[in-house]
Amino acid sequence: MEDINVNELKERLEKKDQFLFLDVREEWEYEDDNLGAKNIPLGDLPHQLDELEQYKNEEIIIHCRSGARSGNAKKFLESKGFSKVRNVLGGIMAYRDL
Template identity: 75%
Template sequence: MEDITVSELKDRLDKGQKFHFLDVREEWEFEEDNLGADNIPLGELPHRISELEEFKDEEIVVHCRSGARSGNAKKFMESKGFSKVRNVPGGILAYRQL
């Protein structure tokens, strides 16, 4: 599935639209600055993928600091059968520049 821009993400968050939102940064990064997503650090994702099973056929937006870890998370999740995963290129760094 196509990636989502930080502008589109901000617009959807501002409007309160429903989608599953996942932050794959480390817990300390998440605690410092979060956008209201669920936090599963990338290194824990393979062991915690079952927590996302109910969203397998729903849109899942994944973000991190810059978009690299979330890009890896997207690839991993797609390999496990998740069909609607969208990465946020630029991550929270780009989001905070809006």
Template identity: 75%
Template sequence: MEDITVEDLKSRLDNNEKFVFLDVREEWEYEDDNLGAKNIPLADLPTRLEELEDYKDTEIVVHCRSGARSMNAKKFLETKGFSKVRNTTGGILAYRNL
């Protein structure tokens, strides 16, 4: 699936739209600044994949600090059969500049 902009993400969050929201930053980063997403650090994703198994055909929006880790998470999830994964371009840094 195509990536999502921070503007689109903010609009969807403001409108309480339904999607799985995943933050792949480290726990300390998440604690400092989070948008309400489920936190699974990128390094932990392979061992915590079962937490997402029910969402293989559901839209998953992934974000991180700048968009690099979330892009890696998107690619990893796609290799595991997740068909609707979207990366947030620019990450939380871009989101906070809205």
């Protein structure tokens, strides 16, 4: 699936669209700037994959600080059979600039 920009993310969050929103930053980063996503740090993702199994065919939108870690998380999840994964381009840094 195509990635998503912060404007589209903001719009989707405001409309309360249905998707799994995942934050792959470390816990301390998440606490500083939380958009309401489920927090699973990138390094923990392989060990917590079972928590996401129910979303395998659902839309998952992933963000991090700049878009790099979430891009890696997207590739990882796609390699595990998740079919509708989108990365937030620019991450929380771009979101703050809205």
